Amino acid sequence: MPEIELERYELLEGPAYRFEPERSGFELERRDFFKFLGGGLVLLLALDGAASAQESGRGPAMRGDARPPELAAWLHIGEDGAITVYTGKVEVGQNIRTSLAQAVAEELRAPIGSVQFVMADTDLTPYDMGTFGSRSTPLMAPQMKKVGAAAREALIDLAADKWKVERTSVSLAGGKVQNNASGESIGFGELTRGQKLMKTVDGAAVTPAADWKLEGTSAPKVNARDMVTGAHRYTSDLVRPNMLHGRVLRPTAFKAKLTSFDAKEAGQMQDVLVVRDGDFVGAVAPDEVTLSKAIAAIKTEWSADPQPSNKELFAYLKEHPTAQRGGGEGPAAGAPAHGNIEQGLQAADHKLDATYTVEYIAHVPLEPRAAVAEWNEGKLTVWTGTQRPWGVKSDLVEAFKIPEDRVRVIVPDTGSAYGGKHTGEAAIEAARLAKAANRPVKLIWTREEEFTWAYFRPAGVIDIRSGVTKDGLITAWQLDNYNSGPSAIETPYDIANHASQFHAADTPLRQGSYRGLAATANHFARESHMDDLAAAVGMDPLEFRLKNMKNPRLRAVLQAAADKFAWGKANSEPNRGVGLACGVEKGGYVATCVEISIVASDFLGAEVAPAPPKVRIDRVVTAFECGAVVNPEHLRNQIDGSVMMAIGGALFEAVEFANGRILNPRLAQYRVPRFSDLPVIETVLVDRKDLPSAGAGETPIVGLAPAVGNAIFHATGTRIRSLPMAPKGIETTLVSTARA
Amino acid sequence: MELVVNQKRYRLVVDPARMLLWVLRDELELTGTKYGCGEGQCGACTVLIEGAPVRSCITLASAAAGKEITTIEGLAQDGKLHPLQEAFIQADALQCGYCTPGMILSSVGLLKKTPQPSEPEIRRALHGNVCRCGTYPRIIAAVQSAAVQMAAGQNSGAPHA
Numbered sequence: 030m031p032e033i034e035l036e037r038y039e040l041l042e043g044p045a046y047r048f049e050p051e052r053s054g055f056e057l058e059r060r061d062f063f064k065f066l067g068g069g070l071v072l073l074l075a076l077d078g079a080a081s082a083q084e085s086g087r088g089p090a091m092r093g094d095a096r097p098p099e100l101a102a103w104l105h106i107g108e109d110g111a112i113t114v115y116t117g118k119v120e121v122g123q124n125i126r127t128s129l130a131q132a133v134a135e136e137l138r139a140p141i142g143s144v145q146f147v148m149a150d151t152d153l154t155p156y157d158m159g160t161f162g163s164r165s166t167p168l169m170a171p172q173m174k175k176v177g178a179a180a181r182e183a184l185i186d187l188a189a190d191k192w193k194v195e196r197t198s199v200s201l202a203g204g205k206v207q208n209n210a211s212g213e214s215i216g217f218g219e220l221t222r223g224q225k226l227m228k229t230v231d232g233a234a235v236t237p238a239a240d241w242k243l244e245g246t247s248a249p250k251v252n253a254r255d256m257v258t259g260a261h262r263y264t265s266d267l268v269r270p271n272m273l274h275g276r277v278l279r280p281t282a283f284k285a286k287l288t289s290f291d292a293k294e295a296g297q298m299q300d301v302l303v304v305r306d307g308d309f310v311g312a313v314a315p316d317e318v319t320l321s322k323a324i325a326a327i328k329t330e331w332s333a334d335p336q337p338s339n340k341e342l343f344a345y346l347k348e349h350p351t352a353q354r355g356g357g358e359g360p361a362a363g364a365p366a367h368g369n370i371e372q373g374l375q376a377a378d379h380k381l382d383a384t385y386t387v388e389y390i391a392h393v394p395l396e397p398r399a400a401v402a403e404w405n406e407g408k409l410t411v412w413t414g415t416q417r418p419w420g421v422k423s424d425l426v427e428a429f430k431i432p433e434d435r436v437r438v439i440v441p442d443t444g445s446a447y448g449g450k451h452t453g454e455a456a457i458e459a460a461r462l463a464k465a466a467n468r469p470v471k472l473i474w475t476r477e478e479e480f481t482w483a484y485f486r487p488a489g490v491i492d493i494r495s496g497v498t499k500d501g502l503i504t505a506w507q508l509d510n511y512n513s514g515p516s517a518i519e520t521p522y523d524i525a526n527h528a529s530q531f532h533a534a535d536t537p538l539r540q541g542s543y544r545g546l547a548a549t550a551n552h553f554a555r556e557s558h559m560d561d562l563a564a565a566v567g568m569d570p571l572e573f574r575l576k577n578m579k580n581p582r583l584r585a586v587l588q589a590a591a592d593k594f595a596w597g598k599a600n601s602e603p604n605r606g607v608g609l610a611c612g613v614e615k616g617g618y619v620a621t622c623v624e625i626s627i628v629a630s631d632f633l634g635a636e637v638a639p640a641p642p643k644v645r646i647d648r649v650v651t652a653f654e655c656g657a658v659v660n661p662e663h664l665r666n667q668i669d670g671s672v673m674m675a676i677g678g679a680l681f682e683a684v685e686f687a688n689g690r691i692l693n694p695r696l697a698q699y700r701v702p703r704f705s706d707l708p709v710i711e712t713v714l715v716d717r718k719d720l721p722s723a724g725a726g727e728t729p730i731v732g733l734a735p736a737v738g739n740a741i742f743h744a745t746g747t748r749i750r751s752l753p754m755a756p757k758g759i760e761t762t763l764v765s766t767a768r769a
Numbered sequence: 770m771e772l773v774v775n776q777k778r779y780r781l782v783v784d785p786a787r788m789l790l791w792v793l794r795d796e797l798e799l800t801g802t803k804y805g806c807g808e809g810q811c812g813a814c815t816v817l818i819e820g821a822p823v824r825s826c827i828t829l830a831s832a833a834a835g836k837e838i839t840t841i842e843g844l845a846q847d848g849k850l851h852p853l854q855e856a857f858i859q860a861d862a863l864q865c866g867y868c869t870p871g872m873i874l875s876s877v878g879l880l881k882k883t884p885q886p887s888e889p890e891i892r893r894a895l896h897g898n899v900c901r902c903g904t905y906p907r908i909i910a911a912v913q914s915a916a917v918q919m920a921a922g923q924n925s926g927a928p929h930a
Contacts (some may be wrong), residue, residue, distance in 0.1 A: 122865025122902050249858060256866030257854040257873060259801015259841035266800035274795075317791045318784045395805050395813055395867040395901045444803075444867030445901055476806040666861050666904060673903025696810035696899070704892040707905045 034162065035531070036514030037451070039484050039541030040417075044424035045454040048306050048461060069221040070106040070183055074176045074230040100155045102169075104133065104176045106184070110218025112137065112144045114173065117157025118165050119149040119416055120442040121450070123726045124663045125165045127251045128244075131660060132170045135236055135243045136177025137184075139204035139217075141251065149418045149440035159417035161448060161542060163615045163724020166659060170722065171235070178233040187220045238657040238718040245718075247662030252442065263444050264414045265399040269469035272401070273302075275462035276320050276472065278310040279482065282333035282689030283539070289330035295323045303327060304465040311458060313466045337537040338687035343386050343490045346512045349535035366528035370494070373505025373526030377496025379565040384492050385554035386751040387513055388683035389485040389538050393701050396444020397479040402459035403469040408435045413456040414443030421453030428457045429464075447674070448542035449483055480694035485684055486543035487536065489513020491554035497562045503577050508555065512536060514547025517614045517731065520555060522577040538686060544674060545730040548614040553752055556610035556735030560742060570609055570739065571596055580613070582654055587611045587620040589713045590652035594622035603764035604628070605647075606744025610735035616723030617655040618715075621672075621732030623708075624648040625740040627763060641758030644680060644741060646708040649733065654715035655723040661714060668712050668729040675733035676702045681756045770834040774799065775843025781830075789833050790814045790825040793840060801841035801870045805899070812898030815871035816840050822878035824897075841870035844877070852918040853877055853911065860911035864902035872898050876912045885916055 033040060105113045114133055120126040130144045137144070147153055149160075181201055188199045188206040198209045207214040238245065255261035280287070287310065292303040295312060301323040303312045310329060314320040337345045374380055400413035409431065415421045418438045425436045443450065455472055463470035474482070489512045496505040506520055506527040515531035563573035571591050578584060587609075591597075596609065604627045611620035626645045649672050658664055681700050685692040693699045734752055742748050745761040772779045774797060783792055793799045793816070802825055805813030809824035816825045817839040825833075844851040853873050856862070863869045872895065879886055879894040886894065891912050900908065 122863075122867075124864065247861075250861065250863065253858040253861075253863060253866070254850070254854075256863055256869050257841075257850065257857050258845055259799070259870050261866060262800065263803075263867065265804065266794070268798060268800075316784070316787070316795060318786050393901055395811065395865070395899065396803070397805075443865065445865035447901075473804060476808075662861050666864060666907065669906055670864060670903035673905060674901070695808060696806040697808055701899055701901060702903065702905075703899060704896050704905055704909075707892070707909075710906055 034516050034546055036487060036546050037542045039451050044428040044457055046309050046428050046457050048428055067107060068225050069108050070224055071227045072104040072176050072180045072230055073100055074102045074172055101172050102155055102176050104180050106180060106217050106221050108218055108222045110216050113147060114144060115147045115154040117149055117154045118169055119160045119440045121446040124250055127248055128659050129170060129173050130251055131244045131248055132173040133177040135241060136174050137181050138201035141243060141248050143204050151418055151422050152437045156419055159420060161416050163727045166722050166724045174235040175230050178235045179230040182233045183228050184217060184220055244659050247660055262441060263396050264401060264412050264441050265396055265473045267401045267412050269401060269403055272469040272471055273313040273315060273466055274317055274320050275311055275313045275459055275470040276324055277458050278324050278327055278329060281331045285331035285333035287329060288332050291328040295326035298323050302466050304462055306461060309461060311462050313462050313470055333689050336689040339685055342488055345537060346490055346534040351533045351535050368526030370505050370507045370526050370528055374496040376504045378499040380496045381561055382494050383558055383750060387489045387550040388752060389488045390678050390682045391480055391485055391684055392447045392449030392543060394445040394447060394449055397474040397476060398455040399473040400455040400459035401469060401471045402463040404464055409460055410437045411456045411460055412439045412441060414450055415440055415453060416446050416450045421456050424453040424457060425460060447544040451542055476696060477694045481691045484539040484541035487513050487540040489550050491550060493554055493558045495558060495562060497566055499566055501566045501568045501573055501576050510551060513550040516546040517548035517551045517612060521580055521583055521613045523579050545727040548731045549734060552612045552731040553734045557738045560739040561748060569597060582618045583611060583613055586618045586652040586654050586715055589715055590620035590622045590650050593711060593713050594650040596622060604744060606740040608736045608739025608743055610732040612731050614728045614731055617725060617728035619728050619732050620652045621736040622650040623736040623740050625737060625744060627744050627761060629763060642761055642763050643758045644755045646676060646737060648709045650711045651729055652713040652715060653729050654717060655725045656720035657718045657722045658714055658716040659722055664714060664725050665712050667726050669710050671729035672710055672733055673702045675730045676706050678752060679734035679737050679754060681753045683753050683756055770831055772834060772838060774838045775840060783830060785831050787830050788826055789828045789830045792830040793825060799840050799842050803867055803870060812871040812875060813868055815874045817874055817878060820881055822875045841874060853915040856911040856915035860907045860914060862904050862907035862911040864904055868898060868900045872908055880916055880919060
């Protein structure tokens with residue numbers, strides 16, 4: 030298996046429901062792989078030995094499938110010249126539909142608009158493990174380039190044959206094949222017309238980054254027009270003939286069991302169907318108002334065991350260790366220990382013990398989980414916004430106990446996910462209701478359901494013990510992370526004696542992947558602690574970090590951010606502070622500098638008691654290096670987005686819960702970053718054309734929280750060691766700047 | 770009831786308890802107007818009623834009857850995008866695009882009232898619209914750029930002014 034981070038807990042869960050099986054009376058149909066491609070030229074990218082370590086093109090979902098196995102991608106050039114690429118990746122706003130098209134168009138020397146992508150359809154595209162972990166750019170883009178390059182070589186072969194010339198006198202430019210000697214040119218479609226040519230990609234040379242013409246440029250989002258006109262159909266916008274609307278009646282608490290059920294009244298409502306299957310209760314109706322009335326009319330009682338609340342969360346996590354999830358298959362839960370911590374502490378002039386905490390937070394994708402399900406002669410088709418179409422397909426197979434080839438999952442470009450849409454609850458729920466209704470059913474989670482029945486970024490406790498000499502050399506470093514997760518747990522600093530360990534815990538709330546995983550929590554703890562050590566020895570935070578760090582790529586981004594920010598050059602002012610942080614994750618190197626103000630509450634209306642001061646982030650400078658940059662504007666856009674999203678988790682986002690219930694499941698109660706929170710965002714891209722491209726949607730999120738914490742410390746002398754840092758302002762006294 | 774949406778008249782028989790959002794989406798199949806929260810907090814459901822931005826998820830369809838409603842589908846004229854739509858594309862002011870229709874319509878409402886808004890005025894006008902992808906700086910740039918375009922268009926007598 031490819032390496033999956035340990036804290037992607039949701040991937041280890043089974044389907045949300047398991048229903049009673051129904052005997053299928055249908056033969057397995059073996060679909061003709063080529064039927065849907067038509068004539069022309071087909072390039073198959075087979076997996077080689079090296080690629081077998083990758084995530085696409087194989088997996089359990091291939092069984093029972095008529096497609097040639099062991100394929101990573103395929104490309105078709107139709108007789109009309111249309112270039113279509115098939116990939117199992119999904120588009121959730123990270124813009125890979127654009128960047129992957131850039132990769133293929135680059136190799137085919139064609140305009141980006143001539144390349145269409147069919148994405149994430151389990152009947153039409155190759156298997157893919159899922160779109161997460163910033164893997165599309167490092168893993169899928171190179172495959173796309175290989176396919177594109179092979180198609181280019183095949184077109185050259187065809188043209189050389191046609192013109193009876195050497196291959197060397199044929200080239201591609203501007204979406205056409207040209208005869209360099211005669212100046213003649215021919216379209217891709219004309220060349221492939223009448224062909225049914227299938228080739229396997231065999232290592233044609235891809236264009237090196239130094240020679241990129243299209244990649245490395247800021248091509249606009251390819252389907253932006255559909256989004257600004259409302260034409261794009263997200264899952265929640267799809268309409269099927271005779272479609273009904275469905276909703277689930279939710280239990281009163283997590284892990285509750287249904288003890289009493291009475292649907293007499295609801296069942297008598299016109300056009301309403303109530304469905305019960307074990308603890309699953311739902312209804313379908315022609316419209317949302319009737320549906321709400323029906324759900325409200327179903328009488329249920331539930332029983333649940335008492336469950337922990339926020340107040341006891343951190344003690345609970347430390348007191349309830351569990352075995353590592355995922356058995357022995359996961360990666361190591363921490364970095365191996367180096368040296369001897371106790372000896373390192375003895376060599377230190379200053380020692381520091383500190384504990385950091387992180388609350389659960391929610392993804393809040395603006396499009397809630399949604400699915401449209403349709404049963405047609407025993408075959409189930411589900412449209413749903415998920416990052417794991419084949420995972421959802423497996424869930425459906427398991428939930429309904431039907432053969433693999435009777436399930437198709439299609440993922441329309443989705444209204445964001447941030448790691449929150451790896452599971453298939455809405456798909457299973459819609460499918461169960463559609464089966465009962467014998468009509469297509471659309472099910473859109475309400476915002477409240479989205480806040481309650483999805484999964485959260487793990488809460489956690491991080492303890493750090495360290496020691497430093499008076500001239501600023503760190504001699505010992507021990508980090509213990511309880512529940513948050515092991516991503517980026519290892520220190521990037523050069524410390525003789527260090528150990529970092531992850532401890533799995535029993536989690537009161539369902540938890541799983543979130544943009545950047547635990548790298549945010551681990552960086553928050555580590556980089557806050559680094560600042561305290563710098564303060565302990567009276568060193569500048571930048572100088573202190575550079576003194577303890579050899580990694581040239583990390584030094585480069587730290588220096589780049591500090592230069593852009595003009596670190597150390599500003600005069601200190603009352604109620605203002607600056608802070609920095611840096612880190613490494615998923616092959617990306619990031620440094621963040623921030624400037625903040627402590628401001629009187631902007632609370633409107635009558636103040637009964639003076640409100641505590643608030644933290645306003647004025648300016649954020651991010652320097653980021655992820656190898657060769659594929660699309661600079663989209664990369665900047667991802668960094669803007671990471672910074673904005675990070676502000677929420679840093680300052681005010683937290684899921685409040687008690688006894689199996691979420692207490693703030695509405696946007697009016699759970700604040701997300703808005704225009705008023707927007708700082709001046711400046712970005713330095715360190716473009717390393719000599720290095721492979723790493724994914725970039727996640728890592729820029731990790732530096733903001735610690736940089737802000739360090740700036741609060743700089744401004745107030747108060748160290749805040751819990752995320753969020755200022756949900757209701759901070760406990761400090763504003764320095765009066767008024768002078769008589 | 771009669772709804773006037775994007776200059777078309779529709780006669781409908783709907784439950785008086787239904788919100789405009791769902792009538793637009795499910796009865797008229799104008800799905801560019803999005804559900805985000807159901808309580809007027811995120812702005813994804815924004816439409817224009819008589820030119821002013823309104824949260825359709827908390828507006829009864831009956832309250833909008835007979836009034837001029839504009840949804841995102843009604844903004845482009847004869848295939849020509851509104852300057853704000855064009856500006857959102859040019860400024861890369863979207864990632865997943867789910868908030869975009871609401872953002873654009875709130876911005877149309879702003880520019881109608883305040884043709885040359887300052888940055889704080891843009892922030893204030895769009896404060897009720899959430900972009901979870903965090904494209905806020907690009908949205909501000911898009912609104913500023915569209916304001917310039919529209920002012921230029923007005924001088925030359927082009928549509929959308």
